[in-house]
Amino acid sequence: MTINAEDYGVLKQSLGTKTYFRPMYIPRDGYPRKLQTNWLYSLTNSGEMDVVVDVHKVKKSDAMRALQKQLTTLQSSLAFQRKRGNIDQEQDFQTKIFDTEQLMAEIQFSENDWYNVSTLGTLYAQSEKELDSYSEMLEDEMSSRFIKLAPSWSRVKKGYKSSLPIGTNLLNDSLRNLDRRSLGTFAPFISGSGKYIGGVPIGINKITGQLEFMNSFGTEEFRPENYNMGITGIPGSGKSLAMKLKIARETSGANVWSTIIDPEGEMTKLTQRLGGINLNISEEEKICINPCAISPTDIPLTQEDEEMDWLDDEDKREIVEKNGKQYIRFVPLKEKQNEILNFFDIIIRGKNGEDDGLDVFERNYTEEAMKYVFEEQLQMTSHPDSLYQEKAQVIDGELIQSKVRKPEPTISDIYHYLIKHYKKERKAERLIAAIRPFLRDGSKPIFDGQTFLGKGNPQDLNSARLVNFNISQMEEGFLRPIAYHVILNYLWEYFAKNSDNATKKKYIYCDELWQFIDNDQTVTFFEKVARRARKRNCGLCWASQDFVRILENPKARGILQATFSILFMQQNKIDEKKVRENFDLSEGELDILFGNPDKGEGILRVGKSSVYLQTNPSEEELTFIESNQAVLEQMLQRKEMQRQQERW
Numbered sequence: 001m002t003i004n005a006e007d008y009g010v011l012k013q014s015l016g017t018k019t020y021f022r023p024m025y026i027p028r029d030g031y032p033r034k035l036q037t038n039w040l041y042s043l044t045n046s047g048e049m050d051v052v053v054d055v056h057k058v059k060k061s062d063a064m065r066a067l068q069k070q071l072t073t074l075q076s077s078l079a080f081q082r083k084r085g086n087i088d089q090e091q092d093f094q095t096k097i098f099d100t101e102q103l104m105a106e107i108q109f110s111e112n113d114w115y116n117v118s119t120l121g122t123l124y125a126q127s128e129k130e131l132d133s134y135s136e137m138l139e140d141e142m143s144s145r146f147i148k149l150a151p152s153w154s155r156v157k158k159g160y161k162s163s164l165p166i167g168t169n170l171l172n173d174s175l176r177n178l179d180r181r182s183l184g185t186f187a188p189f190i191s192g193s194g195k196y197i198g199g200v201p202i203g204i205n206k207i208t209g210q211l212e213f214m215n216s217f218g219t220e221e222f223r224p225e226n227y228n229m230g231i232t233g234i235p236g237s238g239k240s241l242a243m244k245l246k247i248a249r250e251t252s253g254a255n256v257w258s259t260i261i262d263p264e265g266e267m268t269k270l271t272q273r274l275g276g277i278n279l280n281i282s283e284e285e286k287i288c289i290n291p292c293a294i295s296p297t298d299i300p301l302t303q304e305d306e307e308m309d310w311l312d313d314e315d316k317r318e319i320v321e322k323n324g325k326q327y328i329r330f331v332p333l334k335e336k337q338n339e340i341l342n343f344f345d346i347i348i349r350g351k352n353g354e355d356d357g358l359d360v361f362e363r364n365y366t367e368e369a370m371k372y373v374f375e376e377q378l379q380m381t382s383h384p385d386s387l388y389q390e391k392a393q394v395i396d397g398e399l400i401q402s403k404v405r406k407p408e409p410t411i412s413d414i415y416h417y418l419i420k421h422y423k424k425e426r427k428a429e430r431l432i433a434a435i436r437p438f439l440r441d442g443s444k445p446i447f448d449g450q451t452f453l454g455k456g457n458p459q460d461l462n463s464a465r466l467v468n469f470n471i472s473q474m475e476e477g478f479l480r481p482i483a484y485h486v487i488l489n490y491l492w493e494y495f496a497k498n499s500d501n502a503t504k505k506k507y508i509y510c511d512e513l514w515q516f517i518d519n520d521q522t523v524t525f526f527e528k529v530a531r532r533a534r535k536r537n538c539g540l541c542w543a544s545q546d547f548v549r550i551l552e553n554p555k556a557r558g559i560l561q562a563t564f565s566i567l568f569m570q571q572n573k574i575d576e577k578k579v580r581e582n583f584d585l586s587e588g589e590l591d592i593l594f595g596n597p598d599k600g601e602g603i604l605r606v607g608k609s610s611v612y613l614q615t616n617p618s619e620e621e622l623t624f625i626e627s628n629q630a631v632l633e634q635m636l637q638r639k640e641m642q643r644q645q646e647r648w
Contacts, residue, residue: 007151008131009160020131023152023159025120025174030148033095035185038207039145043121045208046138052162053186054118054169058177060107063114066177067104074100103179115183118174122163195609197222200249202242203613206601212613214565214604216250216539217505224564224607227507227539228530232547233569238600240511242567242615243543244270244625247509251276251466258466259491260509261484265472267511273624276466277457281483282473283444289469290451291343291486292409294336296384297497298327299535316382322503331382337370339489340414342521343447346485348434351478353519361427369417373409380406411448412439444479447486451494461495481515485522492529496538506538513559514546523555530562548575551582568593569602585610 003009008022043051058066078093106112123138125131139149152159158170169175199215218224229246233239244267250256251274258276260267271278281287298320317330344366345357358366374380380387388403415435422428440448453459461467469487474480491508508529516522530540542559550556560566560582571579571593580590589603589610600615617625619639 003156005156006154007156008128009156017126020125020128021122021160022131022135023120023122023156023163024135024149025118025152025159025162025171026147026176027150027174028176030150031176031178031182032146033099035182036145037185039147040119040186041208042141042145043119043138046123046141047134048124049121049138050124050163051119051121052165052169054120054162054167054175055183056116056175058114058116060110060113063107064104067100067107067114071097071100071104106179113180115178115180116175117178117183117186118162118169118171118176119186120159120163120169120171120174122160195222200246200254201616202246202249202604203600203615206612206614211616212604212611214246214606215254216256216507216565217537226530226534226562226564228533228563229539229541229565229567230560230563231541231543231567231569232571233545233567233602234572235545236599237569237597237602238615239543239545239569240266241600241617241625242569242602243509243511243541245615245617245621246541247466247507248274248621248625250507254505256505256507257495258507258509259461259495260466260468261487261491261511262468262470263472263480263484263512263515265470267468267509268470269624271466271468274466276468277453277464278468278470279453279457280473281446281469281471281487283446283479284473285446285454286452287454288446288449288452289483289486289490290408290410290449291447291489292336292340292411292414293451293490293493294331294333294380294387294408295493295498296329296331296387297536298322298329301326301328318384329384331380331384331387333374333380333382336493337367337374339525340370341366342525343482343486343489344431344435346482346519346521347438348431350434358431359427362431365418365422365425365428365431366414368421369414370409372417373413377413378406378409380409408450410450411435415439447482451490460498460500461491462498462500481519481522484510484516485519485525488522488525488529492525496529496533496536503537506536508533508538508540510540510542512544513542514544514549517544517546517549517553517556520555523553523559527555527558527562530559547571548578551578565604565606567602567604569600570594570597584608 001009001011008020011019011021013019040051040053043049074093074097078090078097081089081093103112103114107114123131123134125134135151142149152162152171155171161168162170162174196213197215197219199213201211202214203212204210205212216227216229218227231239231242247258247260247267248270251258260271262268268278279287281289301319317328320327320329341358341363344362348362349355349357387406389406390403415432418428418432418435423432437443438447439445442448451459458464469483471480471483471487474483488508488510496506496508510526513526526540526542533540540563542563544550550560568579568583568585568589573594576590576594579585579593583605585593585603585605589612592601592603592612598614602613604611604613
């Protein structure tokens with residue numbers, strides 16, 4: 001080591017290179033009146049730098065004596081400035097006197113403590129020019145936080161030794177008195193960064209400026225409680241953009257298979273760009289989503305599940321092996337019949353749910369019809385083999401000569417049983433009349449018949465990486481909520497639970513959940529999917545602009561309890577009390593959410609950790625993520641102008 005300059009030295013660590021270093025510290029008058037949490041990160045992240053915080057606790061008696069002496073000095077100085085009529089200085093001393101008196105009272109009653117603290121550091125670089133450049137940048141950065149840095153001028157050796165991890169502070173003039181709250185902001189482990197566990201980038205950290213990543217399915221070392229995520233924010237806050245960004249990056253870069261329920265038709269351009277399949281669901285399309293469709297499900301053999309209490313009987317299930325793991329495969333027949341009952345309960349309520357649901361007689365008639373169709377007509381049981389038959393059949397252009405799927409039970413099958421046995425029964429009239437329009441020859445035929453996803457499209461969800469169910473053309477007050485429920489049910493049966501998808505990473509995206517939150521059957525089923533999706537290696541992502549509507553719905557609260565990650569974007573100010581009561585958010589986080597954040601800014605809550613970030617779509621991504629065409633054109637024009645200016 002050589003020190004030939006007033007404020008830096010040179011280290012020779014190898015035969016070929018030199019390292020230049022500059023010791024520095026924060027002088028006594030270099031601290032602002034208030035310190036922000038994590039301010040120390042600006043020092044530790046500035047480059048190659050060692051930082052030492054030297055802390056000495058002052059005894060209570062010594063602290064009170066020193067503060068009393070300081071108070072006397074301040075009061076004397078205040079009296080002198082008043083005589084001179086110096087108003088600026090007078091206000092400054094009044095503030096200092098108030099702070100000192102408050103600190104004395106807190107220390108006296110053991111509510112606070114007093115410390116002598118030094119902040120010292122040494123900055124390293126490969127050349128003198130680089131060292132000067134780093135030093136200026138660091139000085140500017142700290143000045144923006146109202147913190148002053150000083151070099152250990154003519155005391156380079158003492159400054160360097162003080163910043164070594166040997167606990168020797170040779171710069172006594174660097175000590176400054178601080179209370180416990182101020183010292184709390186020095187903690188180097190307080191970070192605005194989330195824990196990196198791989199995944200895809202989700203945005204830019206507003207505190208550190210670094211990329212934040214999200215891994216929905218975790219790693220072997222870190223497994224989240226569930227894979228579900230919620231996105232909430234007022235219209236225009238960037239909620240849909242965040243969801244599209246997650247879909248685009250995870251589908252293309254993280255080997256995730258995704259399906260979307262799209263009530264507003266916002267995801268069609270995204271799906272098309274990513275090479276997915278858009279299914280436009282409407283009365284005019286030749287598409288059928290069968291609410292009675294059923295498929296076998298696989299559950300790991302070692303995993304407890306409420307469905308498995310009755311599976312000890314080998315006649316009701318089979319054991320299969322995939323990727324070295326054993327699974328129990330069975331057909332949840334009773335569960336499916338309950339879900340079909342919920343479908344009939346929804347349609348019998350009519351538009352906007354104005355009528356009553358199924359009464360006890362209608363429920364009994366429907367259960368009897370389903371039992372006959374499943375067990376007698378199609379001879380289905382809980383064993384997976386009961387879903388197949390020995391018959392040659394052409395499926396997706398391929399000839400299958402044995403073990404092909406039996407026809408799915410349909411609404412028509414149940415309707416025909418009701419007509420045959422209860423046509424003249426007065427208590428069945430309302431039920432039969434409610435079902436009639438939903439038959440294949442009725443006005444709302446898209447739910448009756450064998451599931452058909454359109455000509456030219458694969459008829460299963462195993463081969464398409466991304467499928468979007470666009471229901472924006474459906475009748476808003478009646479058919480759209482029914483379609484939302486039926487499609488979610490279908491995705492649970494044939495996507496999440498499908499045995500062929502057991503080892504795939506899967507995600508179901510449900511946009512605009514708030515529109516369907518008043519439908520008890522849909523909310524109950526949604527909560528069940530959220531609670532049990534993890535066992536099927538599946539995650540559920542929902543988005544809602546009316547967050548309080550979910551909070552106030554007792555059944556919908558179960559969805560929140562089963563959601564491990566939530567991205568809070570700008571919230572409606574009238575909802576602040578509800579959000580404050582239900583979520584453990586800090587005052588700073590609440591200030592961000594209920595202030596005026598930019599589009600895409602928000603708080604990402606993963607378990608109990610929070611990250612303040614802003615989504616970061618690239619120019620290429622914006623061309624298919626931004627749904628407002630006018631905004632998109634403005635962005636593209638602005639980018640083109642910037643390019644021209646750079647070329648000029």
